[in-house]
Amino acid sequence: MGMSSLTNNLDFDLDTLVKILDYSSDEIFVLDKNMKIIYVNDACKKHYGLNKEDVLGKKSVELVESGYWTPSIFPEVFNKKEPITIKQTTILGAELLTSAVPILNDENEVELVVTTAREMQSYKMLKAKEENAIAADQGEDPFAGIMTNNEKMKNVLKFAQKVAAANSTILILGESGTGKSVLAQYIHENSKRKNGPFLTINCAAIPAELMESELFGYTGGAFTNANKTGKKGLIESVEGGTLFLDEIGDMPLPLQAKMLQVIQEKKFIPIGGVKEKKVDIRIIAATNKNLAEMVENKTFREDLYYRLNVVDIKMVPLRERVEDIIPLTYNFLYKFNRIYEVNKLISEDCLEWLSYFSWPGNVRQLENLIEKLVITSGDVIGIDDLPEGIYTHGKRQIEKTAPSSLNEAIDQAKKEMVRNSYKMNRSSRKVAADLQISQTQAAKLIREYCQDLQDK
Numbered sequence: 434m435g436m437s438s439l440t441n442n443l444d445f446d447l448d449t450l451v452k453i454l455d456y457s458s459d460e461i462f463v464l465d466k467n468m469k470i471i472y473v474n475d476a477c478k479k480h481y482g483l484n485k486e487d488v489l490g491k492k493s494v495e496l497v498e499s500g501y502w503t504p505s506i507f508p509e510v511f512n513k514k515e516p517i518t519i520k521q522t523t524i525l526g527a528e529l530l531t532s533a534v535p536i537l538n539d540e541n542e543v544e545l546v547v548t549t550a551r552e553m554q555s556y557k558m559l560k561a562k563e564e565n566a567i568a569a570d571q572g573e574d575p576f577a578g579i580m581t582n583n584e585k586m587k588n589v590l591k592f593a594q595k596v597a598a599a600n601s602t603i604l605i606l607g608e609s610g611t612g613k614s615v616l617a618q619y620i621h622e623n624s625k626r627k628n629g630p631f632l633t634i635n636c637a638a639i640p641a642e643l644m645e646s647e648l649f650g651y652t653g654g655a656f657t658n659a660n661k662t663g664k665k666g667l668i669e670s671v672e673g674g675t676l677f678l679d680e681i682g683d684m685p686l687p688l689q690a691k692m693l694q695v696i697q698e699k700k701f702i703p704i705g706g707v708k709e710k711k712v713d714i715r716i717i718a719a720t721n722k723n724l725a726e727m728v729e730n731k732t733f734r735e736d737l738y739y740r741l742n743v744v745d746i747k748m749v750p751l752r753e754r755v756e757d758i759i760p761l762t763y764n765f766l767y768k769f770n771r772i773y774e775v776n777k778l779i780s781e782d783c784l785e786w787l788s789y790f791s792w793p794g795n796v797r798q799l800e801n802l803i804e805k806l807v808i809t810s811g812d813v814i815g816i817d818d819l820p821e822g823i824y825t826h827g828k829r830q831i832e833k834t835a836p837s838s839l840n841e842a843i844d845q846a847k848k849e850m851v852r853n854s855y856k857m858n859r860s861s862r863k864v865a866a867d868l869q870i871s872q873t874q875a876a877k878l879i880r881e882y883c884q885d886l887q888d889k
């Protein structure tokens with residue numbers, strides 16, 4: 434069947450057909466009977482960094498020998514004369530699921546091989562999102578959920594859900610960027626107040642002299658320049674909802690006394706007022722400071738501390754939940770790919786280096802980095818794109834573990850594959866399927882290599 438008879442039945446010409454193939458997000462690749470590449474679509478650019486012109490007319494073996502992809506698939510297709518599907522890795526670090534289908538002539542010889550290759554990361558990104566996003570209020574943004582694979586963090590979330598139902602004041606402790614604000618929102622969404630307002634006040638961001646009037650409001654003529662009719666404070670505007678006081682350690686001492694009254698008696702007096710106002714609000718506070726120490730140094734009121742500390746929740750720093758780094762990375766990659774309307778991938782080595790890093794700025798630092806990399810890197814984010822600190826840290830880890838014998842190298846590769854798979858899959862059944870080994874073997878390898886990743 435020639436092209437003309439094909440196009441006769443279709444409503445478009447060859448140029449349109451080529452365009453259609455180029456817009457396919459999967460790579461399409463055709464070899465002739467001599468294993469020469471006679472067609473490839475635009476996707477070769479994102480998978481190998483090669484233009485079509487660099488590929489057309491070449492023998493597939495030349496590209497394999499230059500390391501553009503591995504392992505090779507075509508010799509086996511020509512031998513077996515059957516369709517084959519395998520996983521491949523490209524020179525840019527993209528992971529492909531490649532299917533090659535031979536087309537045979539009347540003499541049962543291979544005439545053409547039609548190959549499609551799909552990158553697997555989009556799939557992994559979707560999977561990470563589906564499996565790990567614990568639905569807070571997912572609403573418009575599927576990433577509003579709190580994502581974790583870590584047993585300690587899962588317990589934090591379970592506990593948060595339990596205390597959300599009660600109306601108690603909650604203190605969230607943890608390093609900067611660990612997700613304290615996200616957790617506060619999560620508690621609100623899981624509480625009876627979820628239809629009421631949720632308001633965040635960052636005590637470190639409002640100047641001390643403005644904070645009182647912002648929070649408590651004032652009556653008409655309370656001070657010079659004050660609005661004649663007075664102004665309602667933020668506390669009143671959260672009636673029926675939750676007030677989140679972020680960085681509570683930065684609240685000025687005199688205000689702390691007034692805050693205590695709100696928590697204890699559910700009432701307050703606006704500036705310049707004489708009458709108490711009643712409010713129905715729940716307070717969640719958060720800090721990355723050591724409040725107990727501040728109490729000792731008399732920079733935080735002891736009575737307020739004990740009042741806030743009735744229920745406390747400690748967030749887990751990212752370096753103590755290493756298994757979350759890769760799923761979070763996929764999650765953020767997916768998010769920023771959507772926002773910036775691109776389709777960047779990330780190499781496996783790069784993911785590994787990210788999981789070595791200690792993340793002093795926690796989830797926020799990881800999120801900011803992925804956003805920057807999506808904007809600044811090429812089609813596949815690689816180790817070279819990493820900022821200096823993360824790059825040198827990863828390099829040190831690699832050097833520390835460089836093997837000196839073949840057996841050692843094999844063991845190390847085995848260990849790495851098992852650990853990576855376990856980080857993503859978290860069960861011996863899934864690791865077995867992923868690495869194509871028996872479940873007994875997978876369980877044994879997990880015991881051997883992943884003890885530190887297993888939940889204690």
Ligand SMILES: Nc1ncnc2c1ncn2[C@@H]1O[C@H](COP(=O)(O)OP(=O)(O)OP(=O)(O)O)[C@@H](O)[C@H]1O
Nearest residue numbers: 578579580608609610611612613614615721796797
């Ligand atoms: N588990 C998670 N899944 C997805 N995104 C997360 C998760 N935890 C945190 N983030 C994201 O990380 C960023 C930092 O989170 P958040 O602002 O809640 O941290 P924080 O502990 O309140 O920080 P700070 O103490 O500096 O205020 C946010 O953009 C948030 O969306």
